[in-house]
Amino acid sequence: MYRIGLDIGGTGIQIGLVDEKGHILERSELVTDTSHPFSEQVHAMANCIQEMIDSSGYSLLDIASIGAGVPGVANQKTGEVIYCTNLGWKHVPFREEFRKYFDKPVFVDNDATVAGLAESVAGVSAGSSSSVFITIGTGIGSGIIINGRIWSGAHGVGSELGHAILELDGEPCTCGNHGCVERYCSATAIIRMAREQLTRHPESSMMLACEGDLKKVNARIVIDAAREGDPTAEKVFRRFIKALSQTVANIINVIDPEIIVLGGGVARAGSFLLDAVRNDFPNYILYKDLPCAHIELARLGSDAGIIGAAMLS
Numbered sequence: 429m430y431r432i433g434l435d436i437g438g439t440g441i442q443i444g445l446v447d448e449k450g451h452i453l454e455r456s457e458l459v460t461d462t463s464h465p466f467s468e469q470v471h472a473m474a475n476c477i478q479e480m481i482d483s484s485g486y487s488l489l490d491i492a493s494i495g496a497g498v499p500g501v502a503n504q505k506t507g508e509v510i511y512c513t514n515l516g517w518k519h520v521p522f523r524e525e526f527r528k529y530f531d532k533p534v535f536v537d538n539d540a541t542v543a544g545l546a547e548s549v550a551g552v553s554a555g556s557s558s559s560v561f562i563t564i565g566t567g568i569g570s571g572i573i574i575n576g577r578i579w580s581g582a583h584g585v586g587s588e589l590g591h592a593i594l595e596l597d598g599e600p601c602t603c604g605n606h607g608c609v610e611r612y613c614s615a616t617a618i619i620r621m622a623r624e625q626l627t628r629h630p631e632s633s634m635m636l637a638c639e640g641d642l643k644k645v646n647a648r649i650v651i652d653a654a655r656e657g658d659p660t661a662e663k664v665f666r667r668f669i670k671a672l673s674q675t676v677a678n679i680i681n682v683i684d685p686e687i688i689v690l691g692g693g694v695a696r697a698g699s700f701l702l703d704a705v706r707n708d709f710p711n712y713i714l715y716k717d718l719p720c721a722h723i724e725l726a727r728l729g730s731d732a733g734i735i736g737a738a739m740l741s
Contacts, residue, residue: 450550544571
């Protein structure tokens with residue numbers, strides 16, 4: 429039997445037919461159209477799925493279930509998407525609406541959580557009994573996998589690592605709190621810190637890279653400059669690594685997983701990022717003379733959303 433996975437984003441929706449080992453056999457996609465009501469958006473997804481199945485030579489009899497990852501909060505028990513800002517969804521009956529088109533089990537969860545599940549099934553954390561996935565992009569997403577199953581807490585809103593408090597009364601966060609992890613460990617945080625430094629150090633090579641326009645600064649410019657030894661970029665990168673390492677240490681001190689996986693756009697910095705975190709996080713863990721989690725980079729890339737969604741059950 430095969431499964432359908434949907435990676436639902438604010439601008440596009442990736443759909444795949446996935447086998448039991450996590451291999452994507454068929455793909456399709458459509459543009460996210462938030463101008464349409466929720467029911468019409470689901471109708472468009474259902475049509476895309478049906479067309480993909482029909483054109484691939486498979487049939488609905490071959491499909492065991494349908495799963496979706498969304499950039500928001502979902503109730504795994506009821507199949508309701510509680511809150512999804514990018515799509516304009518609030519308390520929408522995702523499972524109920526989808527089952528109007530397919531008489532199959534339908535599952536839905538947070539996109540970072542399903543990416544973590546994908547890595548534990550077919551990626552770098554496959555074979556581990558426990559793992560934590562951190563996606564480092566515009567914000568911070570995360571997923572906790574224990575004994576091969578997603579752990580989202582008693583009320584389905586757990587694993588929001590990006591909004592754990594890292595610094596008391598620190599930087600204001602979009603969630604309304606101050607000092608959240610994603611205010612220090614995300615691409616947005618890197619950009620903010622770089623702009624602050626560039627106002628004091630315009631001689632930095634980053635200024636040339638952004639053509640003198642601070643609005644053009646991005647995380648890649650900062651990391652590339654730090655890799656080349658620019659002192660200002662190095663200062664920003666070290667601050668970012670310290671915050672990320674403290675976050676990793678907090679996970680180890682609280683959950684003690686086998687493996688912590690770093691993914692997302694910033695993780696494309698590869699070994700430059702990974703080596704820095706591996707060197708720094710031991711400074712903050714409690715039991716320094718005992719084994720602790722391996723820190724690794726995600727392997728599945730953009731496929732993780734489809735694979736993980738398909739593996740929901």
